[in-house]
Amino acid sequence: MANKDLKTRTPISNAVDTKLLNELKAYAQDTGIPISKLLDKAIQLLLESVRK
Template sequence: MSLKNRIRIGSAIDKKLYEEIKMLSEKTRIPMSKLLDEAIEDLIKKYKKL
C-alpha cells in the first residue's frame, strides 16, 4: 500500500476513546484515519491561538 500523502505513526490512546472513535467510524462509514486527521486539525487550530 502506498502512503503517498500520509505518514504512519505509532501511538497509544485511552481505551475508551479508541472504542468511541471506532464506533463513530463504523456508524458514519468515515475511516478512522480521516476522523483522526479532523481531530488533529481541530487541536492545531485551538493551540495555534496561544
C-alpha cells in the same frame, strides 16, 4: 518504515485511552468515515485551537 504506496500519509504508532478508541471506532463504523480521516480532523482542530 513508511509504506511505499502512501504518497501523502505517514503511518504512526501510538497508545490511546481504550474508552476513547472504542468510541472512535464505533463513530467511524456508524458514519462510514475512516478512523484515519477522523484523526486528521481531530489533529487539525487541536492545532487550530492552540494557534489562536
